[in-house]
Amino acid sequence: MGLKGEAAIVGFVELPAERRTTRPPMTMLDQWASLAAAAIADAGLPAGRVNGLVASGLAESDKLVPATLAEYLGLPINFGEVVDLGGASAAGMIWRAAAAIELGVCDAVLAVLPDSQNVPRSGRAGNVANGFSSGPGWLGASSGNYGSPQAEFEIPYGNVGQNGPYAQIARRYAAEFGYDPRATAKIAADQRQNACATVGAVFAGKPITIDDVLASPMIADPLHMLEMVMRCHGGNGVLIANAELAGRSKHRPVWIKGFGEHVEFKTPTYAPDLLRTPIAAAADQAFGMAGIERSDIDMASIYDCYTITVLMSLEDAGFCEKGTGMRWVTERDLTYAGDFPVNTAGGQLSYGQVGMAGGMHHVCDATRQIMGRAGRAQVADCDIAFVSGNGGIMSEQVALILQGQ
Amino acid sequence: MTDTAAHTAIEREREPKPLPDPTPVSRPFWDALASHRIRIQYSPSGGEYVFYPRLLAPGTLADDLQWREISGAGTLYTYTVADRPTAPPWADAVPQLLAIVQWDEGPRLSTELVDVDPAELSVGMRVRPVFCDQPGGVTLLRYQPDPGR
Numbered sequence: 001m002g003l004k005g006e007a008a009i010v011g012f013v014e015l016p017a018e019r020r021t022t023r024p025p026m027t028m029l030d031q032w033a034s035l036a037a038a039a040i041a042d043a044g045l046p047a048g049r050v051n052g053l054v055a056s057g058l059a060e061s062d063k064l065v066p067a068t069l070a071e072y073l074g075l076p077i078n079f080g081e082v083v084d085l086g087g088a089s090a091a092g093m094i095w096r097a098a099a100a101i102e103l104g105v106c107d108a109v110l111a112v113l114p115d116s117q118n119v120p121r122s123g124r125a126g127n128v129a130n131g132f133s134s135g136p137g138w139l140g141a142s143s144g145n146y147g148s149p150q151a152e153f154e155i156p157y158g159n160v161g162q163n164g165p166y167a168q169i170a171r172r173y174a175a176e177f178g179y180d181p182r183a184t185a186k187i188a189a190d191q192r193q194n195a196c197a198t199v200g201a202v203f204a205g206k207p208i209t210i211d212d213v214l215a216s217p218m219i220a221d222p223l224h225m226l227e228m229v230m231r232c233h234g235g236n237g238v239l240i241a242n243a244e245l246a247g248r249s250k251h252r253p254v255w256i257k258g259f260g261e262h263v264e265f266k267t268p269t270y271a272p273d274l275l276r277t278p279i280a281a282a283a284d285q286a287f288g289m290a291g292i293e294r295s296d297i298d299m300a301s302i303y304d305c306y307t308i309t310v311l312m313s314l315e316d317a318g319f320c321e322k323g324t325g326m327r328w329v330t331e332r333d334l335t336y337a338g339d340f341p342v343n344t345a346g347g348q349l350s351y352g353q354v355g356m357a358g359g360m361h362h363v364c365d366a367t368r369q370i371m372g373r374a375g376r377a378q379v380a381d382c383d384i385a386f387v388s389g390n391g392g393i394m395s396e397q398v399a400l401i402l403q404g405q
Numbered sequence: 406m407t408d409t410a411a412h413t414a415i416e417r418e419r420e421p422k423p424l425p426d427p428t429p430v431s432r433p434f435w436d437a438l439a440s441h442r443i444r445i446q447y448s449p450s451g452g453e454y455v456f457y458p459r460l461l462a463p464g465t466l467a468d469d470l471q472w473r474e475i476s477g478a479g480t481l482y483t484y485t486v487a488d489r490p491t492a493p494p495w496a497d498a499v500p501q502l503l504a505i506v507q508w509d510e511g512p513r514l515s516t517e518l519v520d521v522d523p524a525e526l527s528v529g530m531r532v533r534p535v536f537c538d539q540p541g542g543v544t545l546l547r548y549q550p551d552p553g554r
Contacts, residue, residue, distance in 0.1 A: 136492075136493075138492035138493055139492075144423065146426055146428075147428050149457055151425070151426065152425045152426065152427070152428070152431060152457070153425070153457045153514070153515060154515050155423050156422070156423055156424055156425050156545060157503070157515050157516055157517050157545070157547075158422075158487075158490075158492065158494075158495045158498070158517060159491070159515045160491050160492045161491045161492060163487065163489070163491065164485050164487050164491050164501070165503075167485035167487070167503075168483040168484060168485045168504075169483070170485075171483045171484060171485055171528060172482065172483035172528060174528075175483070175527075175528035219487075219488065219489055220485045220486070220488070220489070221485055221486045221488075267515065268505075269505045269514065269515045270513065274482075274483065274505075
């Protein structure tokens with residue numbers, strides 16, 4: 001079952017994350033073209049060989065997205081897809097691209113995630129500023145449409161956004177396994193150290209300590225401000241190609257050896273078990289498919305909207321026993337120079353979260369390491385990486401195993 | 406996303422708290438709440454209670470859901486004290502005590518805790534329903550600690 005590992009990431013682009021952007025507003029279509037061109041140039045391959053694309057929505061068009069993109073880019077495609085997995089979309093896009101290539105229907109597939117915020121606004125009254133919104137922006141990933149379970153059973157109780165639900169997960173974790181605030185704070189501090197060695201990270205040059213994290217404002221108890229991502233501007237994209245093109249590309253190919261995807265619920269209230277997350281099933285499938293052991297992993301890029309997400313993902317993906325994560329991260333050095341490097345470019349917590357593009361940060365992080373292009377943050381002899389994607393509220397998760405050969 | 410800075414103070418004042426709008430399938434739940442009773446669905450073939458209301462039983466898609474009245478008593482599965490509003494309509498309602506309650510019959514629901522000092526809350530504590538009538542005839546189901554238990 002699964003991938004043979006015959007498709008590879010051959011080029012990528014990740015724009016520097018910016019709190020207040022210096023880049024001019026561009027439509028997501030324009031950004032798509034620009035990021036696609038950069039990823040193709042990074043690989044050193046001709047654009048004309050691209051015959052597949054995977055997206056995750058466009059502000060300018062909420063329907064027929066692949067056709068709109070193929071037309072705009074002037075690249076006819078044999079495979080086009082929109083992935084709707086929130087923060088797990090990026091990792092989901094990578095395996096779908098690999099599958100299309102291994103099936104032989106595509107030679108090269110683009111997976112691009114533009115910045116949905118830094119788009120030009122129409123001056124004309126009544127024009128929708130952002131094609132995603134069918135309601136107030138604060139609804140976030142919840143639907144206020146009539147008949148939606150969230151509109152009826154979540155939103156009226158203020159159960160919107162991410163902070164509250166993730167804090168509820170952390171609170172439940174504390175009741176079941178105990179909670180060491182210094183352990184989750186250490187995740188943020190170690191990742192910040194990685195960001196300080198990474199060009200393009202929004203918090204480069206601003207190291208923090210565990211005490212700094214614990215001294216930052218409590219936003220939703222027990223989560224502190226520095227344990228939560230900060231929304232940034234940016235954008236990223238990846239080119240996935242077959243073995244023939246990989247052999248002609250400029251950099252060391254990053255082969256997609258295994259994946260898993262598991263989706264259980266939308267709202268964590270209805271999780272079968274709030275503390276056993278879908279990444280467990282996804283990781284088991286990914287490792288099994290790749291024929292790789294947990295101990296073979298040289299670096300992990302773990303979706304990190306919150307520190308508790310990293311902690312529980314490390315547990316549920318099988319890097320440490322359930323309930324022991326607090327001690328495990330305390331006893332380890334999670335920096336690029338450490339014994340278990342995690343989020344070596346800072347993660348979204350310290351590189352910056354570019355909305356939906358945040359998930360692709362982790363793919364770029366692992367790709368940079370395996371290609372040997374991580375600069376000061378380079379992990380020595382980095383050949384095998386684990387990448388996680390997390391959408392919704394620990395509700396839809398994807399695991400990838402990437403390998404250089 | 407962790408902030409709502411894009412929203413102006415004016416928007417905060419204007420935006421009302423959204424209320425549920427029942428569907429044909431969920432109507433019996435909301436009608437019961439309006440009379441301060443709790444009715445949820447039960448699937449005989451699955452042998453389990455179901456929440457939120459559905460047309461068919463989740464998991465089996467059996468067409469055997471029936472409405473049953475429950476007391477609403479349960480335990481606090483988890484909660485958080487949100488010192489920052491989760492969205493503009495709750496700007497004047499902090500701290501929000503967001504909670505998940507597990508009914509004694511099994512299912513969980515999203516709710517808010519009321520009439521309680523946040524410092525007194527603990528996961529696993531017994532809670533009882535508080536029926537909160539809203540303008541327009543809809544009633545929200547909130548919770549408070551049950552000192553009798």
